[in-house]
Amino acid sequence: MNGPKPEDYVIDVHDLRKDFGTLRVVDGLSLRVARGEICGFLGANGSGKTTTIRMLCGLLVPDAGRGTCLGLDIIRDAPRIRRQVGYMTQRFSLYEDLTVRENLELVAGIYELSDPRGAVDAMLDRMELRGRASQLAGQLSGGWKQRLALTACVLHRPALLLLDEPTAGVDARARRAFWDLIHDMAGGGLTVLVSTHYMDEAERCARVVYLAGGRIVVQGSAGELLARVGLVTFEGTGDGVEDAVRRLREAPGVEAATVFGRALHVAGMDRARLEEAIHAQGGGLAWQEVPPRLEDVFIHLLGQEDG
């Protein structure tokens, strides 16, 4: 037995449930995340990602279920969990009328760091925020705000990072830089649970957990998911992509038809019917089989949800 022992799980929760009024937002969710793992949380809006994250750090009390976070009970020990967790909210939640440095010094003070100034200085350098230290947080662009928020939640050297759509509304370059930082920190033993809508980000996670209706539908590495779902994808290129996508969407056997620039991706579970559909409706394009993209897998999963 070389698998992780129970104490190696940073997150270990079972059958979590949360209702808001009559709406069941999280419905029997069980999740284990091992130390040092980067775990991606995916799913449509309203699938329960944010609610689950909030339960993990004690911001919401689950209606049912139990579990531990960093070995501490998520219900009883919420205050102690907070000391060791860095939580980055979906909406920017630092003070816009304070400067970058002032915000960080506030956080350092709340976590009772022994050398708040030193910790802030070191982190400003590491996150390349030094040049903006005296700028008001409210005046930062989206990318810098998100970098500041990340800095604030790693300042106290947490053992677990919970990031709730940290890169929503941030440009591609800033997102890449952000993820480089995340990988850098995970390399140092930090465990990360991150929710996202971006497929390229999901592909950078060691494991992806896909949520729908407050439950985990599938989980595994990107490669495992692709293999497990068994999706077949063809790519068509040439003129008339827009016309072809309209026709192919309606064709039997096609689960997803998506345009990527000048190329058309058609995916389905049944190779024979998919080929038939392309033969009938995909005229005028040059077709070849391509490895399925994670995005195709999720569009397929989302389609199943609707069905």
Add this chain to the structure above:
Amino acid sequence: MGMLSARRLRALLRKEWLQVRRDPMTLRLIIALPVMQLLIFGYAINSNPHDLPTGVLMAEPSRYERTIVAALRNTGYYRTRLVGSEAEAEADIAEGRLLFVVDFPPGFDRAVDRGEAPSVLVDTDGTDPTAVGYATAALSGLGDVLARDLPPARRGMALPVPFRFVVHTRYNPEQLTVLNVVPGLICVVLMMSTLMLTTLAITRERERGTMENLLAMPVRPVEVMLAKIAPYIGIGYLQVLVILLIAVLLLHLPVHGSILLLFGVLGVFIASNLALGITYSTLAANQMQAQQMAQFTMLPFMLLSGFVFPFQGMPRWARVIGEGMPTTHAMRIVRGVLLKGNGLAEILPDLWPIVLFTLCTVAVAVRFYRETLD
């Protein structure tokens, strides 16, 4: 683009109506506010107050004395009760339980019969001139109340008058309204600024989304609240200092009591307002609601406290409500210390209600401060 499109307007009207309806708390306050104002102005407030508490000192209750006391009561202005000793009367007037003390000299009846026109001393608490003004004026109509009791030989004689009222206005001998208004103003200004500022404190965090981050960090509710309250205590004191300086230097407000004591007590009063503000802040869903709650409170706190309208002139139910509000007690304390020179012993009866109010409000605030987003 037409000038005014009925369809566009209707869409906007519908949106506004929906938003009003989604905020039932605001709607309730908007209805309740005029109701409260009407009740206060219609029933509670009376600038010509009646039934003012009056202590009577009589060495040996005699016929004439009883007649005069009955006549005082019949004016409607005086609610009389016997007071045992001069010391007791002194304490009662200093602590505001009595507005008048009527003191008959010993051997009053004999002096009247002998035509000596003895004086009945009427001590009044002049801190609020409007409260006692009408009642004092009514004394002049009581010169002939003894007409029927006098021995037949003296009836109908214009001179000498049987007795005289000698009115002695305490604390504010010149009956300057400003001396009453300024101490009251200290309390009202403090209440308005501190209550307003703190009601917004927590709702603002919640609305801007910063509360979620704060909650996710290891902070205690008490820490958050203390931090929010502390700066405003300083601001409150600064206001007191400014008002007092202007009042003393420009308006010649006398300072008979201890300024140190005053500042100490005002600290408690400021704390009570901050506690209330924080409580509203935890209860309200948004800043707008919190602000309305504060406004809803400030109106009765101001009107029923005796700030502009004499406290003793209000009906019993309004006085009971008034007694429950910290502003009422603070106003008495500030007037007492500044104008009457009251010390700690005299202000204690008004100090503990403020402390009690503060503790209760803090308890509510801590109870409703949510450590989670539930």
